[in-house]
Amino acid sequence: MNLRAIKPPHETRTRILDAAEELFMQHGFEATSMRQLTAQAGANLAAVNYHFGSKDALIEAVFRRRLDAMNAARIAELDRMEKDAGARALSPRQIIGAFVGVSLRMIEDSKSGGRNFIRLLGRTYSDPQKPIRALIGQLYAPAMERFKAAFERALPQMPRDELIWRMHFMFGTLAYTLAATDTVQLIAGCKPEDRYDARLLEARLTAFLHAGLLAPLHDSADVKKAA
Amino acid sequence: MNLRAIKPPHETRTRILDAAEELFMQHGFEATSMRQLTAQAGANLAAVNYHFGSKDALIEAVFRRRLDAMNAARIAELDRMEKDAGARALSPRQIIGAFVGVSLRMIEDSKSGGRNFIRLLGRTYSDPQKPIRALIGQLYAPAMERFKAAFERALPQMPRDELIWRMHFMFGTLAYTLAATDTVQLIAGCKPEDRYDARLLEARLTAFLHAGLLAPLHDSADVKKAA
DNA sequence: TCCGGATTCAAACGAACGTTTGAATAGTAG
DNA sequence: CTACTATTCAAACGTTCGTTTGAATCCGGA
Numbered sequence: 001m002n003l004r005a006i007k008p009p010h011e012t013r014t015r016i017l018d019a020a021e022e023l024f025m026q027h028g029f030e031a032t033s034m035r036q037l038t039a040q041a042g043a044n045l046a047a048v049n050y051h052f053g054s055k056d057a058l059i060e061a062v063f064r065r066r067l068d069a070m071n072a073a074r075i076a077e078l079d080r081m082e083k084d085a086g087a088r089a090l091s092p093r094q095i096i097g098a099f100v101g102v103s104l105r106m107i108e109d110s111k112s113g114g115r116n117f118i119r120l121l122g123r124t125y126s127d128p129q130k131p132i133r134a135l136i137g138q139l140y141a142p143a144m145e146r147f148k149a150a151f152e153r154a155l156p157q158m159p160r161d162e163l164i165w166r167m168h169f170m171f172g173t174l175a176y177t178l179a180a181t182d183t184v185q186l187i188a189g190c191k192p193e194d195r196y197d198a199r200l201l202e203a204r205l206t207a208f209l210h211a212g213l214l215a216p217l218h219d220s221a222d223v224k225k226a227a
Numbered sequence: 228m229n230l231r232a233i234k235p236p237h238e239t240r241t242r243i244l245d246a247a248e249e250l251f252m253q254h255g256f257e258a259t260s261m262r263q264l265t266a267q268a269g270a271n272l273a274a275v276n277y278h279f280g281s282k283d284a285l286i287e288a289v290f291r292r293r294l295d296a297m298n299a300a301r302i303a304e305l306d307r308m309e310k311d312a313g314a315r316a317l318s319p320r321q322i323i324g325a326f327v328g329v330s331l332r333m334i335e336d337s338k339s340g341g342r343n344f345i346r347l348l349g350r351t352y353s354d355p356q357k358p359i360r361a362l363i364g365q366l367y368a369p370a371m372e373r374f375k376a377a378f379e380r381a382l383p384q385m386p387r388d389e390l391i392w393r394m395h396f397m398f399g400t401l402a403y404t405l406a407a408t409d410t411v412q413l414i415a416g417c418k419p420e421d422r423y424d425a426r427l428l429e430a431r432l433t434a435f436l437h438a439g440l441l442a443p444l445h446d447s448a449d450v451k452k453a454a
Numbered sequence: 455t456c457c458g459g460a461t462t463c464a465a466a467c468g469a470a471c472g473t474t475t476g477a478a479t480a481g482t483a484g
Numbered sequence: 485c486t487a488c489t490a491t492t493c494a495a496a497c498g499t500t501c502g503t504t505t506g507a508a509t510c511c512g513g514a
Contacts, residue, residue: 012461028355030257034502044463049503051461123353126406128255133407162431169400169435172407176399179353203445204389208396211442218430239491261472271493276473278491 013051015041018113020062025120029059029132060135063124066117067136071143073102078150095150096209100174100202107178108198122179125171155213162217170209177205240278242268245340247289252347256286256359287362290351293344294363298370300329305377322377323436327401327429334405335425349406352398382440389444397436404432 019041023032034055038045052058077098081090103121106114127133151163158166246268250259261282265272279285304325308317333341354360378390385393 024355026355028257030255031356033500035500044461045502046463046504047461055502123355126350126353126403128251128253128350129258165428165431166435169404169432172403173396173400173439176353176403177396180399201392204392205396207442207445208393208439212400212435212439215434215438218434260470262470271491272472273474273493274491282472 010051012041012043012047016043016048016051016058017062017065020058021113021116021120024059024062025116025123028123029055029127029129056131059132062117063121063135063139066114067121067139070102070106071140074098074143075146077101078146082150089154090150092151092154092213093206093210095147095154096170096206096213099147099170100205100209103174103178104198104202104205118178122175122177125175125179151213159217166213166215169212173209173212174205177201237278239268239270239274243270243275243278243285244289244292247285248340248343248347251286251289252343252350255350256282256354256356283358286359289344290348290362290366293341294348294366297329297333298367301325301370302373304329305373309377316381317377319378319381319440320433320437322374322381323397323433323440326374326397327432327436330401330405331425331429331432345405349402349404352402352406378440386444393440393442396439400436400439401432404428 016037019037020032023037023040026032034048035045038047041047048055048058052061078090078095081094081098103118107118109115121136124132124136127136148163148167151167152160155163243265246264247259250264250267253259261275262272265274268274275282275285279288305317305322308321308325330345334345336342348363351359351363354363375390375394378394379387382390
């Protein structure tokens, strides 16, 4: 009977995913042991292998649970804005907003544990393990294509390869900002209480990314000068 | 006798550091075992503990070997430029160039293994292990202070906290760019042969960072609109 | 009530980990 | 050559890891 969804909808499964999200974020994948993880989830050591098959499969499940929905939300916001705009092209600022807004709104929701996931995600973009990055890349691919197309339409005069690099830079800035919101204290003794004012952070980040995306094109003189 | 510096100047030590740099970059700290590491270095398994004391101490040594020199080079370049400028203030572009130039020049040098280190460094900024990030932060602190002061002089009209965040964003963009120069292929089927044209990358990155740093200040209307 | 699949549990497995040990070797100063 | 220190080496240590096993327990449907 696959009616498990009615009464306890994978209660243990969910608790394991939540615990994994938090511990993976705090300590990383390798440094989080199954014993530590199942203990935090209030489950038996064997529960992970029973419900997910292996630790690697659990890692994948942690990302699939949230990332599909996140990227679907991004694409939906883009669709909605394009429908509202009718024939007019979207502004770069709107497109950026659709991309970073989803992440930053999730960071505010400390209830459902979305914050843990966002920080975990930011870390994982540059994870040394190739299969993990491959998974992330695969889950991101559809949204990436969609946003690339939107930017190309909004910035028809920008060379294709330049746009790709600027998207790369923007993506990196977002990833790092999400992953290392505590590192900013290293730059300055920043008061930690306003670290998570997501609206202010969104305004700051959007202003930075927007300006970077629309930066004047470097000319070959710059390249020669840098040599 | 501590004349070891004449004939074989810590030959084994150096080989271990080189191997560690490469393997840590490829697989991360935890996923790199001492057996794998010493095998690649052509040394005995016990050599790491003999020369460094422990695996953690080796990790620290890997960063100390390069990071002190890197930040000294950054500060020296800043000093030189300020001396050349005399009473005039440095331009933001010059300061950015001093910061990213050192990293990007190191990525070209595939001979001494600097490239491995740069990519390893980019990854480590967002390493989940707190002591590792603390070490990096500590090694970076002097240069960070120096650059913050330089930016404050170049941009006296910019609010202090805004500048800190923009430095944070710039730092993140650089870190991610260094760490994930292969991820750009996920955005588009980028030809891998020009991935490491460091001069072109420096021009692109500098243009992006410069525009982001000088972005118009967001006003409170943006924040309200984003809500 | 009793059955049968789903889930939980305690216990154990073999493998791999970082580290330690004590003997063997290399290389130099006296 | 001898004595001594620095280094290398093979072997083993105890621990922890992810996973497996087989019995115990839960629980809805006949």
